Amino acid sequence: MSFDPNSSFLFILAAIVIAFVVAQSVFFLMRAYRHGAAIGMDKAQLKKTILSTAVFTIAPAVSILLGILTLSKFLGIPLPWIRLSVVGAITYELPAATSTATALGLSLADTITDAKAYTAIAWVMTLGIIPGMIMIPLFLKKIQGGIMKIKNKDGKWGDLFMTSLFLGMISAFLGMVFTDVRNGLAGWIPIFVLLFSALIMGVCGILIKVCKMKWLETYALSISMILSMVFAVIITPLIG
Template sequence: MLSLASTPAYLDVANSHWLWLSTLPVVLVVLLQASIFLRRAWSDGKEMGLSEEQLRSGFKTGVISAIGPAVAVLVGMLALIATVGGPVAWMRLSVIGSVAFELPAAELGVSQFGYSLGDENISETAYATAVWTMTLGGTGWLLFSAFGTPHMEKLRQKMGNGREKLIPVISSAAMLGAFAYFLTGEVAAGTPETGSVATGGIVMLILLRIADERDVQWLREWALGTAMIVGLVVGVALQVTVGSWW
């Protein structure tokens, strides 16, 4: 734990002006990629025959749906800032967005020198090792995404074996499997996590049911973000009040 009375000396390096400047280009590249993807999605949508209203509705839905995950990343960033400093936390969560990976990676780096995150006497070499561990450890899925994504559509078509009706089923099953993989780890983690997942799922089902019955488009757009935020609030409330029962 970090001491309230004093700040570890390595954080002077971790929050230096030079480190802020060195991480800025990485974040700018992420913002550039996002703007390129948005422009391509908009232009491709028009080529597919989508109207301006449909495009704006899709954009608004995407922005609203990103609120929940953004809140979770922001909370994780606060923990990361306290241990590795603002610049590195800003850069790493802009690229990867997973504090569940970044904190253990940083801990693994400093532990090679006999330290633990938050120790006041962490050396500059140990801190640099932590940053390299976080950076190099996260390159695997970035490289896989870069070189593997162009071939995913061919793989999906091959799995469908020429039967067009199977392709949506395969895509839906893959998406459900991915979400289930992440959710099972959270459900088994403790009572707050289980309550958060269950509440978010129930809220999502209720909102979508109401939206379908009353044909309320804006409710469909806000359903995912609302379910995530409610789930987070319930999880925090359970952690503060009853703690974890397993």
């Protein structure tokens, strides 16, 4: 059988997987909303959470779409679409495809035509990202139990522990911004963008607190992200 990485069969397979992901999301969304209302949480707050998250998600989702476009030149649309809708992230999928293509002596610049090479890449992309899906059902309850024990023993320490986990995570990712600083001024662009984003968020914070612009809370992160992306578009040609 001739092989086409954009065949109808692969698109149907992608549609089934994506429908499953949407179904799971809708299930948990409705469950959380009903439970929030049942325990007396303000329904307006719940709706505000949904709206602000929806707005915030659009720009990063477009960057995922870009990831699919990048991979589609080599792998067609359906496989990257599946992989980036279930567990995947472009930071994993691209190295996984590159690693297997290199092992098979293929170039990522040409559309894949060999079914065996395609399935090898599909397996590597799949097997590389399953540990999280195995570990969560096995250990999540135990991890939460451990956190609860810490909190029950010393509530303040428990909160500190959670905050430090997040600060650790955010520092790890902030650090990635610094990896190109030795490549001249162009390597500093991500740092300038990061600082600009922090500045815009700070201005939003002042507007919310001092000018009582409470509505801005919902969109502050989205605004700082979008304006910083615009800032990157402006400064890159000037510096790079």
